[in-house]
Amino acid sequence: MAKIIYIEHNGTRHEVEVKPGATVMEGARDNGVPGIDADCGGACACSTCHVYVDEAWVERLPAKDSMEEDMLDFAWNPNPATSRLTCQIKVTPEIDGLVVHIPEKQI
Template sequence: MAKIIYIEHNGAHHEVEVKPGMTVMEGARDNGVPGIDADCGGACACSTCHVYVDDAWIDRLPEKDSMEEDMLDFAWNPDPVKSRLTCQIKVTEDIDGLVVHIPERQI
């Protein structure tokens, strides 16, 4: 299991154990973390699982592919460096301790 830390816009923290092979989005959805809507269910067809990756983790995650880059154009207030779609981040033991910040809202 890998611990993923979700921080809401209001500062509330949610530490969740997520099974490797799942996505960061599935970890939030399955554990009731508010602010990750995941309207498309993880198909990278919306931007409602948008987060800002904590500075310490930006260079430690796999790079965004072109499909994720395109969908981030539809996210609320995207950051060109920190924004990611949690449906596109696979959980591995290497991301144990990952910290993501949930935006004020999703579109």
């Protein structure tokens, strides 16, 4: 299991254990973390699972592919450096302790 830390826009912190192979989005959904809607169910076809990855983690995660980059254009207030779609981040032991910040609103 890997610990993922989700921080809501108001500062509320959710520390969740997520099994390897799941996505960061599934970890939020399955543990009732608010603010990550995942309307498309993880198909990278919307931007409702958009988060800002803590800067310390940006270089430690796999790079965004072109499909994720395209969908981030539809996210609310994306940041080119730190915005990610949680459906595209697979949980591995290497991301234990990942911190993501949930935007105030999603589209």
